[in-house]
Amino acid sequence: MSTPPTIACFTLGPFETNSYVVTPGIPSPGEPCWIVDPSFEPLPLITHVRGQGLKPVAIVLTHAHVDHIAGVAEVRAAFPGVPILIHSNEQDWLADPLLNLSAMMGQSVTAPLAERHLAESDQLALGGTTWRVLHTPGHSPGSISLIHDPSHQAIVGDALFAGSIGRTDFPGSDHDTLINAIRTKLYTLPDTTAIHPGHGPSSTIGREKKTNPFVRA
Numbered sequence: 001m002s003t004p005p006t007i008a009c010f011t012l013g014p015f016e017t018n019s020y021v022v023t024p025g026i027p028s029p030g031e032p033c034w035i036v037d038p039s040f041e042p043l044p045l046i047t048h049v050r051g052q053g054l055k056p057v058a059i060v061l062t063h064a065h066v067d068h069i070a071g072v073a074e075v076r077a078a079f080p081g082v083p084i085l086i087h088s089n090e091q092d093w094l095a096d097p098l099l100n101l102s103a104m105m106g107q108s109v110t111a112p113l114a115e116r117h118l119a120e121s122d123q124l125a126l127g128g129t130t131w132r133v134l135h136t137p138g139h140s141p142g143s144i145s146l147i148h149d150p151s152h153q154a155i156v157g158d159a160l161f162a163g164s165i166g167r168t169d170f171p172g173s174d175h176d177t178l179i180n181a182i183r184t185k186l187y188t189l190p191d192t193t194a195i196h197p198g199h200g201p202s203s204t205i206g207r208e209k210k211t212n213p214f215v216r217a
């Protein structure tokens, strides 16, 4: 198999959100990259992208909670014109501090409107790689996971964590919907699939199916 995509993790901000820089292979100057979920104070991520000479081609958002979008404006200022991609269910959340929960923290965080609205089964190209969009709602109505089938890698946002699952006590959350998305979509990926969640360490689908106290296979 060719070199798998590289998923570099930057844990940013007061909620220790995992922001990711994804490249189609080993990062090298001129390679395209995605910036996924840029959180508060994204300068280390921006510095990394610049230092490696990468060319951001999209800002992809797993969902629009404040800790996953707080760095979008700064990243877009650093890389003007890079399109923002988000599931259609949360397209309005970027400009609405009540919906993106920043108002709850006494802040008013907004992000530029998205250029592209995603849906289940969309195929996203990054360099020579193709990623699949899985709609994995429940933590929020427009939560998505990004799946690279050939290398068994998944970026899962706040749907599934190592040993835990996303909170469902927010407005728009739904516990049963989340459990269903994990069981019917994420847990049907191969056991060796590495998951890169929105918070905390990576894991694999196989490990979570066996040990996750919230959703066993």
Ligand SMILES: [Zn+2]
Binding pocket: 063, 065, 139, 140, 158
């Ligand atoms: Zn969230």
Ligand SMILES: [Zn+2]
Binding pocket: 015, 017, 065, 067, 068, 158, 198, 199
């Ligand atoms: Zn989060």
